[in-house]
Amino acid sequence: MALLIQRPNGTEDVIPKNIYKWHTIEKVAREVAEKYGFKEIRIPTFENTNLFLRSVGETTDVVQKEMYTVIAKESKFTLRPEGTAGAVRLVMQNGLLNEPMPQRLYYILPCFRHERPQAGRLREFHQFGLEMIGSKSPIADAEVISLAKNFIDRLGLKNIALYINSIGCPTCRAKYHEALKDFFEKDKENLCETCLSRLDKNPMRILDCKSTVCSEISSNAPLIIDYLCEDCSDHFEKLKGYLNAMNIEFTVNPKIVRGLDYYTKTVFEFITTDIGAQGTICGGGRYDGLIEQLGGATTPALGFAMGIERLILTMESQGCEFIEPKKCDLYLAPMGENALHRILTIAHGLREEGYWVEYDVVGRSLKAQMKYADKINAFFTMVLGDNELDSNKAMLKNMSTGEQTEITLDENFYYNFSNIAIAGMFRESLEL
């Protein structure tokens, strides 16, 4: 087992037995997103490093210590640590800002961050994210949050808390920063090292610090909510009103400070306590300044991202149901060369009709073939030997009931098979 070359630390394989969990999430994600009018996009796995420096922000942890950056032919590229930057770049580069607004986009893709792996945190992880571009109205915020909520509900997740906050716009944030600096100045010597360095650059992050000393100091710190300008305050109040109108429960948490620099005004998180310390299942917010910052026209926008691995972990721990994987409709067991030849055409015909059909490619005994059919959970089996070829009739065996039905091997075979199959599957679905 000392494998010569193993998976890189912090990455995961998904084996066939588990893939249905991913399919469930992806299917529900697409259905919900499209119900709200969102269209899927695909973006490259790597981008010019500058894209992330400019959007995510040079002082953030993500950029400073978590990026996978390579220098290739004198250019600097980075494996995307998140989706928003690339999505916004796509919008700008493809002229989507000239299309009808708002643009509603979603994506399902892997992201990469060089962190220390732990429960719910991988170096390669997968996001379901979406972006709504071109509306500054708080109703857009409500729409995006309600989509996230709807998706979470559709997966069957329970006890997911929604926290919202507003971190203001550059105007009100400047005032707030001053107030925070004044506040922390007097306890300066007690702050932890990282927070001390945050004092000048980004004092809001001190509120997010989990060290007991810092959180105690900041417990009485001024709150951004009290410093919002009229526009931001009005925006936040309206959002809360819309959420109430939609019966979406939320808690205002004035200490939510997202770790990516592009956020403005509304920020929100959906959190579970069921999967360990990394319980943020969904994080997002508004980024009204980002497009301008990347050289485009001033365009309001917002979005969120969900961690697919965390969603799966939560669903598993809560015993949520995944969409059951399909199974083999018919296993064909030939006996002898002549039967095998006949089976090839039968299998082809049924596959053309859309059925999942398998037959022996190993050369096993009949008994072993039946065992195999049982193990792969085949719905029907059909044995074909000289007797069947002579009489032109065979028995279709329902593997869950053991019941056998005669079927004629003529031009009506596919039609008859369909009838028997539908009847059998219908009966089974009733019994479940």
Added chain:
RNA sequence: GUGGGUAUAGCGUAGUUGGUUAACGCGUCAGUUUGUGGCACUGAAGACCAUGGGUUCGAAUCCCAUUAUCCACCCCA
């Protein structure tokens, strides 16, 4: 980047104070008389006991290092 735990066949485990060919369950493959699965029984394959050193007559078992992995800090999805 900082802590702490763990490392025995594909998976889950046993292996007691160091003592000959490392055990068990599940799984895989084959068979239990020749044309039918699930149960049961039989058998087979599969582990240089994470890697590299050291202590010892002798190490899966003790010591050191490395690597991987898990959990937590941090950060975020």
